[in-house]
Amino acid sequence: MIPKDVAAYLKKRVTKGKLAAFTGAGVSAESGIPTFRGKGGLWEKYDPQVVANAKGLTSLLRKHPGELADFINDFYGVLLKARPNPAHVALSLLEKEHVLSTLITQNIDNLHQEAGSRSVIELHGNAFRIRCTGCSRTLIFEKERLAEMTALLKRKKDSYLDLLKILGRYFPRCGCGGRFRIDIVMFGELLPEEELSRAYECLEACETLLVVGSSLVVYPAAGLPLFAKEHGATIIEINHEPSALSNLSDFRLTGKASELVPAVAHALTS
Ligand code: NAD
Numbered sequence: 001m002i003p004k005d006v007a008a009y010l011k012k013r014v015t016k017g018k019l020a021a022f023t024g025a026g027v028s029a030e031s032g033i034p035t036f037r038g039k040g041g042l043w044e045k046y047d048p049q050v051v052a053n054a055k056g057l058t059s060l061l062r063k064h065p066g067e068l069a070d071f072i073n074d075f076y077g078v079l080l081k082a083r084p085n086p087a088h089v090a091l092s093l094l095e096k097e098h099v100l101s102t103l104i105t106q107n108i109d110n111l112h113q114e115a116g117s118r119s120v121i122e123l124h125g126n127a128f129r130i131r132c133t134g135c136s137r138t139l140i141f142e143k144e145r146l147a148e149m150t151a152l153l154k155r156k157k158d159s160y161l162d163l164l165k166i167l168g169r170y171f172p173r174c175g176c177g178g179r180f181r182i183d184i185v186m187f188g189e190l191l192p193e194e195e196l197s198r199a200y201e202c203l204e205a206c207e208t209l210l211v212v213g214s215s216l217v218v219y220p221a222a223g224l225p226l227f228a229k230e231h232g233a234t235i236i237e238i239n240h241e242p243s244a245l246s247n248l249s250d251f252r253l254t255g256k257a258s259e260l261v262p263a264v265a266h267a268l269t270s
Contacts, residue, residue: 001263006236006251010267013208013234016099019268020206021091022225023105023112026213026239030258031082033109037215046071053187065163069153076150079109079127080143087212087261088115094265095119102202106214106221108184121199123191123221125184130171134178141182145170191220203228210264211237213257216244236264 002010025035034041036048050056051071060068092115094100102119103112108127112120125131128146131138149170156162171180185191203209209228216222225245229235237249238260246252253260 001255001259002253002267003251006253006264007267009234009236009251010264014099014268015207016097017101018205018207019094019100019210020202020208020228020233021094021100021103021210021212022214022228023091023103023107023212024214024216025107026215027087027105027257027261028082028085028107028109028111029213030085030087030256031109031111033078033082033111035213035215042075045074048187051075054181054189061163061167062160065160066158069156069158069163073150073153076127076146080147080150082109082111084111084115085258087257088112088117090262090265091212092116094268097269099268101206102198104199104202104224106218121195121202123185123195123199123224125182125192127182127184129183130180131183132174132176132178132180134174135176137174137176138183139180141170196220199224200227203233204231206233209233209235210261211235211239211243211245211249212261213239214243215241238264 029035036043050060057068088111091100091103091112095103095117102121103117104121104123105112106124108124110126110128128141128143129138130141149166152166156166173179203224206228209225211225216225222244225235226248229248235245235249236251236253237243237245238253238257240255
């Protein structure tokens with residue numbers, strides 16, 4: 001399944017601990033989470049400028065509470081059902097075998113951690129976490145609580161005041177006076193500084209970067225594989241379509257992440 005030149009590179013040229021991975025929405029597509037831009041993705045139904053934007057969400061709550069409730073239900077409905085697929089599992093095994101140093105992800109679905117990966121840098125946050133807008137304290141947003149919230153939203157979705165009450169319960173005030181919000185990076189917001197600087201450090205140190213399932217059009221995250229390449233890393237790309245980086249990749253593996261990542265992991269560890 002893996003071309004001979006790639007298999008030979010993986011076996012002979014990858015040093016333990018000098019491999020890093022960079023993942024995008026494509027790694028989770030086979031877990032049942034459509035990529036946002038792809039067929040059946042969220043952006044077919046909702047305008048990202050409204051629902052992936054803090055101001056847009058506030059205005060939606062006031063003007064069209066039913067639409068906001070539908071969006072939250074669709075968004076979390078998919079995330080709550082998703083389970084790690086063989087690509088997530090293979091990446092976590094590579095970390096356990098000390099082959100993979102760090103995994104940098106644009107995803108917010110927590111599936112790498114669910115599969116067992118520990119050294120994960122989340123560039124865009126995590127949908128299963130809330131963060132205080134005042135003191136930045138974070139809390140886990142447990143799946144049971146999320147399911148409870150979406151069930152309530154389904155029942156009481158059309159009244160602004162009902163919706164406000166439900167959201168106020170699940171996104172409460174913090175002791176510092178600030179309010180908790182979902183801990184994901186929305187349009188127009190900066191990437192978390194600490195994660196970004198850890199990502200640059202890891203990309204500077206790695207010799208090989210495995211880029212899985214990313215169109216590489218969402219900046220600034222999309223610039224990171226290029227940074228690795230400029231610092232001497234060999235890029236291996238896994239995607240079922242060409243990406244913005246394809247011409248610069250040293251090796252391209254075309255196909256499904258759930259088949260190709262385990263094949264790469266097998267070549268690296270056998
Ligand atoms: P994208 O939607 O722009 O691109 C996804 C890429 O994955 C495409 O290039 C596509 O060809 C490829 N792909 C799709 N299915 C694949 C498969 N089975 N195997 C291999 N490749 C496959 O995604 P992006 O580049 O990650 O950027 C979109 C932004 O939206 C990111 O910031 C990300 O945070 C967010 N997002 C996250 C999730 C998630 O957390 N699961 C889902 C959708 C979008």
